[in-house]
Amino acid sequence: MVPGGASVPTISRIGPFRGSTTTFGALIGSGFRRYATYRQATIAGTFTNTVFGFLRCYVLLAVAASTAGGQPGGYDARQLATYVWVGQGLLSVIGIWGWTELADRIRSGDIAADLLRPVSPLVAYLAADLGRALYAMLTRFGPPLVAGAIFFPLHTPVRWQTVPLFAISAVLAVTICFGCRYLVNATAYWLQDARGPITFWTLCSGVLGGLYFPLRLLPEEFTVALWVATPLPSLLQTPLDVISERDGPALQAGLVALQVVWAVVTLGLAAWVQRRAERRLVVQGG
Amino acid sequence: MGELRAYAALAGAQARSAATYRWSFVTEMLANMGGTVFDALAVLVLFRATPTVGGFSLREAVLIVGLSSAGFALADFSVGNVDRLKTYVRAGTLDAVLVRPLAALPQLLLMDIPLRKALRVVLGFTLLGGAVVINDVAWTPARVLLVVLAPIAAAVFFSSIFVSSASLAFWWVDSGEIGSAFTYGGRDFTAYPITVFGDTFRGLFAYALGFAFVAYQPALALLGRTDPLGLPPWSGFLSPLVAGVAAVLAAVVWRAGIRHYRSTGS
Numbered sequence: 001m002v003p004g005g006a007s008v009p010t011i012s013r014i015g016p017f018r019g020s021t022t023t024f025g026a027l028i029g030s031g032f033r034r035y036a037t038y039r040q041a042t043i044a045g046t047f048t049n050t051v052f053g054f055l056r057c058y059v060l061l062a063v064a065a066s067t068a069g070g071q072p073g074g075y076d077a078r079q080l081a082t083y084v085w086v087g088q089g090l091l092s093v094i095g096i097w098g099w100t101e102l103a104d105r106i107r108s109g110d111i112a113a114d115l116l117r118p119v120s121p122l123v124a125y126l127a128a129d130l131g132r133a134l135y136a137m138l139t140r141f142g143p144p145l146v147a148g149a150i151f152f153p154l155h156t157p158v159r160w161q162t163v164p165l166f167a168i169s170a171v172l173a174v175t176i177c178f179g180c181r182y183l184v185n186a187t188a189y190w191l192q193d194a195r196g197p198i199t200f201w202t203l204c205s206g207v208l209g210g211l212y213f214p215l216r217l218l219p220e221e222f223t224v225a226l227w228v229a230t231p232l233p234s235l236l237q238t239p240l241d242v243i244s245e246r247d248g249p250a251l252q253a254g255l256v257a258l259q260v261v262w263a264v265v266t267l268g269l270a271a272w273v274q275r276r277a278e279r280r281l282v283v284q285g286g
Numbered sequence: 287m288g289e290l291r292a293y294a295a296l297a298g299a300q301a302r303s304a305a306t307y308r309w310s311f312v313t314e315m316l317a318n319m320g321g322t323v324f325d326a327l328a329v330l331v332l333f334r335a336t337p338t339v340g341g342f343s344l345r346e347a348v349l350i351v352g353l354s355s356a357g358f359a360l361a362d363f364s365v366g367n368v369d370r371l372k373t374y375v376r377a378g379t380l381d382a383v384l385v386r387p388l389a390a391l392p393q394l395l396l397m398d399i400p401l402r403k404a405l406r407v408v409l410g411f412t413l414l415g416g417a418v419v420i421n422d423v424a425w426t427p428a429r430v431l432l433v434v435l436a437p438i439a440a441a442v443f444f445s446s447i448f449v450s451s452a453s454l455a456f457w458w459v460d461s462g463e464i465g466s467a468f469t470y471g472g473r474d475f476t477a478y479p480i481t482v483f484g485d486t487f488r489g490l491f492a493y494a495l496g497f498a499f500v501a502y503q504p505a506l507a508l509l510g511r512t513d514p515l516g517l518p519p520w521s522g523f524l525s526p527l528v529a530g531v532a533a534v535l536a537a538v539v540w541r542a543g544i545r546h547y548r549s550t551g552s
Binding site: 045055060191199 | 307309311312313314316317321327328331332334335336337338339340402460461462463466467471474475478481483484487
């Protein structure tokens, strides 16, 4: 996993708690370094995010321009632009798409090697994913936002708590997204080939997560049901509503609290599924 | 004849592999169908907030979405898998394709023919059919011809974009997601009346790259509406021509790319 033969950090054996935090930290670091090697892909991805930012922003602004009152779904034009451009930056941080590593390793049988390690696969992959997200935050979050700020007037947060709340919300979104992707990938324990569930996930997470349009444009009961019954709006809609200050301070904080619930639920479910899978796993290959 | 049999064998292998992982195939097919539904819904949702977007009513917008998604679904079904080229180039597995006595592009396409995307094509054309019905088109022979040719031209155009953006991998292996900006980005661009976009951005995508002729101009020609952006009424009928030019350019880029390919080092 560590490209270019970089030195692998040794795991401390002093005390169980310190030991496991060091391990977790080391795994985060290796996830970070792994993605930091794909510099050109980072540039290419940023370009694509920016193009889609223009597409979505112009469309939503056109909707706002022809809506009576100019506030479709309760967002004004600046809030919509912020919603789109922060969303384009955050998209690669939470990393909705493209992660099939676990499913691939289950299919090929490489998962056996992960199970031999003293760290649970769920914890190890979570740490690696946090490292990936950290790298994406440092490189891919800013550029689309800067492009958006140059070409469109954006909403500047007016409440002091908005930016810290957004930071918490983004970390929670990364965790929830990881939990969901882990669950989707883990279907490979039963199906061998998880391409179907992964495609299904790609589809639902984008639309129902709030990427293509703010979910607030849908009928209210439907949006509330989505928020409460599925983790999907907690992926993008919540952090984006937090940063664009769509709601009052109470609801803003409440949405983040709901994310905490979903983070616990998805990770808990992933741990349970992993335990069930380990009892029935037959490793492929000779 | 022998060539055809070889291609059929490649396609048959795909069908068998799909039949092996049956549940995955079924979910994937449903998810792909859902993709087209969601594309259309994403446009419809906007009209919940307002009766017109960019000066176009819901009905007219559905015609634009219909043309775009029928064309895109057909292109994605037949050529979309070429975007795996970067994986083949990176790993050097393209060598295996090149040493066989068959053309490289059809092989690549048939090596992974996406049967799971078939329903998407049906759905895209159903949407287009519905859109033609709900709009009162004043039929003339030219418009009948256009409604048949426009989705095919759109598919050829999107296919050319797929091939040219995938060919980028011959020169730039780590091009990653950059192709999506033009393939999926192009689909999103063509799904809306192009009046919504800013001047420079529209100039680039609509006229320099030619995406205006995928759905917007043909839709105007079918509806008999004058273009608020000032192109003459017959410009919608240019779409097959624009698609032809795009296909020629894509072929040139592909050939240049294949010649440029030097396999991997280690």
